[in-house]
Amino acid sequence: MLKMLLVTVASLAATFHSSMAETYDVGDALGWTIPPSRAAYSNWTSGKSFAVGDVLVFKFTTGMHTVAKVTKTNFDSCNPAGPISLTTNGPASINLSTAGEHYFLCTIPGHCDAGQKLAVNVSAAPSTSPAPAPPPATPSPPPVAEPTPVPTPEPTSSPSPSPAPKTSPAPAPSKTGPKTYIVGDSVGWTIPPSGFSYQTWARNKTFNAGDILVFNFPTGAHDVVALTSKAAYDSCNGTGVTPITAAPARITLTAGEKYYICTVPGHCLAGQKLSINVTGTASTSPAPGPSPTSGGTTPSPSSGTPAPSSPGAASAPPPPNSAPTIAGAALPLTFLAVAFAFFY
Ligand SMILES: *[C@@H]1O[C@H](CO)[C@@H](O)[C@H](O)[C@H]1NC(C)=O
Ligand SMILES: *[C@@H]1O[C@H](CO)[C@@H](O)[C@H](O)[C@H]1NC(C)=O
Ligand SMILES: *[C@@H]1O[C@H](CO)[C@@H](O)[C@H](O)[C@H]1NC(C)=O
Ligand SMILES: *[C@@H]1O[C@H](CO)[C@@H](O)[C@H](O)[C@H]1NC(C)=O
Ligand SMILES: *[C@@H]1O[C@H](CO)[C@@H](O)[C@H](O)[C@H]1NC(C)=O
Ligand SMILES: *[C@@H]1O[C@H](CO)[C@@H](O)[C@H](O)[C@H]1NC(C)=O
Numbered sequence: 001m002l003k004m005l006l007v008t009v010a011s012l013a014a015t016f017h018s019s020m021a022e023t024y025d026v027g028d029a030l031g032w033t034i035p036p037s038r039a040a041y042s043n044w045t046s047g048k049s050f051a052v053g054d055v056l057v058f059k060f061t062t063g064m065h066t067v068a069k070v071t072k073t074n075f076d077s078c079n080p081a082g083p084i085s086l087t088t089n090g091p092a093s094i095n096l097s098t099a100g101e102h103y104f105l106c107t108i109p110g111h112c113d114a115g116q117k118l119a120v121n122v123s124a125a126p127s128t129s130p131a132p133a134p135p136p137a138t139p140s141p142p143p144v145a146e147p148t149p150v151p152t153p154e155p156t157s158s159p160s161p162s163p164a165p166k167t168s169p170a171p172a173p174s175k176t177g178p179k180t181y182i183v184g185d186s187v188g189w190t191i192p193p194s195g196f197s198y199q200t201w202a203r204n205k206t207f208n209a210g211d212i213l214v215f216n217f218p219t220g221a222h223d224v225v226a227l228t229s230k231a232a233y234d235s236c237n238g239t240g241v242t243p244i245t246a247a248p249a250r251i252t253l254t255a256g257e258k259y260y261i262c263t264v265p266g267h268c269l270a271g272q273k274l275s276i277n278v279t280g281t282a283s284t285s286p287a288p289g290p291s292p293t294s295g296g297t298t299p300s301p302s303s304g305t306p307a308p309s310s311p312g313a314a315s316a317p318p319p320p321n322s323a324p325t326i327a328g329a330a331l332p333l334t335f336l337a338v339a340f341a342f343f344y
Helices: 002-016 040-045 072-077 198-202 230-234 323-343
Strands: 023-025 055-058 067-070 085-087 092-095 100-105 117-123 180-182 212-215 225-227 249-252 256-261 273-279
Parallel strands (some): 023 055
Antiparallel strands (some): 067 085, 067 100, 100 117, 212 249
C-alpha cells in the first residue's frame, strides 16, 4: 500500500519533471561486467548525483550477467539470495523511482565478489519531497548457513611421510590408489577471485594418470571442457568441443598435457582455466582399474544428475580398498555445499 503510494508519487514526479530526468549508462564504456578493479563502480558513481526519475541502464549480454536489486546487507556480503528484483535480460533499464539508497549486484557466482556491484544514493525529486522512502521490506532471505565453516581439508588420517600437498584435500593419499583433487579446493571452479590462480593451485601438485580432478561449480553457472591444443587453450577457444555442464564434473586423468577451460563467454579470459602435466602410470602401481578408453576427456556420466549413482564405467573397476572410493564420492558434495554457502 505505502509502496504503491510512493511509486505513484514518484511516477507523477518523474512525469512532471521528465525533461530533467537523466539516463545513466552504468559504468559508461565499461558497461555492466566484471570490472578490472573492484572500485570501478563506486568510482563511477562518485561525483554523480541521482534523483528520483533518473534511469540506470545496465548494458550487458543476456546470459553473461544479471542485475539484482538487493538489500544493503546482501550487497555488502554479495549474497544474491532473495533479491528485491531480478533482471536477467540485457540491457536492463531500471527506474530510480524512490529516494534512498539502492543496491545492485550481478548474481552470477563470483561476479559480485569481483566487484560487479553498484550502490546509488537517490535524492527526492526537487518539487516533491516524499518522506525518505523506507527501505522495502526485506523479503527475508533464507538464513544462510551461518559463519561458513572453514573447510577441513584433511580427511581422517594422513600418514605424514606422504608427499600430499598441504592444501590438497586429496583423500587417502596412499600411493597405491589414484588421488582425487578438488580443483581450486574451497574456491571451486569459477572465475578466480583476485589473488587466486589455478596455475598456482596446481603448481606443487603431482598429477598421475588415473588421478581424478573434480570441478565443483553451480550447474548452469560454469562448465568444463578439455582442450587438446595449447593454442586453443591460450586463446580460450572452446569452439567445436562439447563441454561438461553437469556439476560436479569428474575427470579421470590420462598421461600428457591437459588443458581445461570454462566455455561460458568471458570466463576463461578472466582466468577460469587450468593446465597441468600428467605423468604416466609408471610411478604408481598401475591399478587394474580405469580402462584408459573411458578416461580423459569424456568422464561425464552422460546424465545431468550429479548423483554418483549412475552405473557404468564408474562402478566397473572398484579399487581393492573401497573406503577411498566412498570418501572420494562424499568429498565433492561437501565442497559443493561449502561452495554454495560461499556464494549464497
Ligand atoms: C577512479 O577515478 C579516478 C579519477 O576519476 C582515477 O584516477 C582512478 O584510477 C579510478 N580508480 C579506479 C579504481 O577505477
Ligand atoms: C521507466 O520510466 C519510463 C518513463 O519515465 C517508462 O517509460 C518505463 O517503462 C519505465 N521502466 C520501467 C522498467 O519501469
Ligand atoms: C545517502 O544520502 C543520505 C542523505 O543524504 C545519507 O545519510 C547517506 O549516508 C547516504 N548514503 C550513502 C551510501 O552515501
Ligand atoms: C611450492 O613449493 C615451493 C618450495 O617447494 C614453495 O616455496 C612454494 O611456496 C610452493 N608454492 C605453492 C603454491 O604451494
Ligand atoms: C577456434 O577454433 C576453431 C576450431 O578449431 C577454429 O575453427 C576457429 O578459427 C578458432 N577461432 C579463433 C578465433 O581462433
Ligand atoms: C608441461 O611440461 C612441458 C614440457 O615439460 C612444459 O613445457 C609445460 O610448461 C608444462 N606445463 C605445465 C602446465 O606445467
